Amino acid sequence: MSTISNAVTWFEVGTDRPEETERFYTDLFGWVLREQGTPGASYRVAEPGPEGSIQGAIRDTGGASPNYAVFYVQVADVADTLRRAVAAGGRVLVPTRSNDDGITLAHLADPVGNHFGVFSPPAA
Numbered sequence: 001m002s003t004i005s006n007a008v009t010w011f012e013v014g015t016d017r018p019e020e021t022e023r024f025y026t027d028l029f030g031w032v033l034r035e036q037g038t039p040g041a042s043y044r045v046a047e048p049g050p051e052g053s054i055q056g057a058i059r060d061t062g063g064a065s066p067n068y069a070v071f072y073v074q075v076a077d078v079a080d081t082l083r084r085a086v087a088a089g090g091r092v093l094v095p096t097r098s099n100d101d102g103i104t105l106a107h108l109a110d111p112v113g114n115h116f117g118v119f120s121p122p123a124a
Contacts, residue, residue: 010072010119011056018042018060025058033058038100070107072117078104081118085110 015021022044025031037043042060049055054071061067075081078096085108086092093115094107102122109115 005074005076007074008071009054009074010117011054012059012068012070012072012117013056014059014061014065014068014070016061016063016067018044018058021058068115070115070117072105072119075118075120078106078118078120082106082108 013021013025022031022033025046026033031049032047033044034047035042036045036057037060040062042058044058046056046058082092082096089111091109092106093109094105094117096104096106098104103119104122105117105119107115107117
């Protein structure tokens with residue numbers, strides 16, 4: 001992932017049918033995906049594409065949430081970004097949390113309801 005802040009650097013496709021979804025994107029775009037999840041929590045990460053492209057993954061939702069596609073903006077401070085987003089009319093959809101890799105993330109909606117995520121990599 002890039003160290004540039006405020007750039008779209010990650011995407012995630014959430015699906016209750018990960019095999020079918022992986023097959024679709026592999027057939028359409030030639031993506032190569034590698035499993036990096038845990039037992040019961042599939043997370044298939046796409047190998048880096050051509051220079052300048054962003055990385056992403058297909059996440060198995062297990063039917064726990066609707067299917068979705070979301071982009072992530074890398075920011076310096078997730079909590080500060082949430083405060084500024086709310087002040088600008090946005091809403092927090094998924095509060096700040098950290099994953100097992102130390103990435104801090106949250107999901108937001110802009111004032112008209114578009115869903116997106118923000119994240120910060122682990123501290124060096």
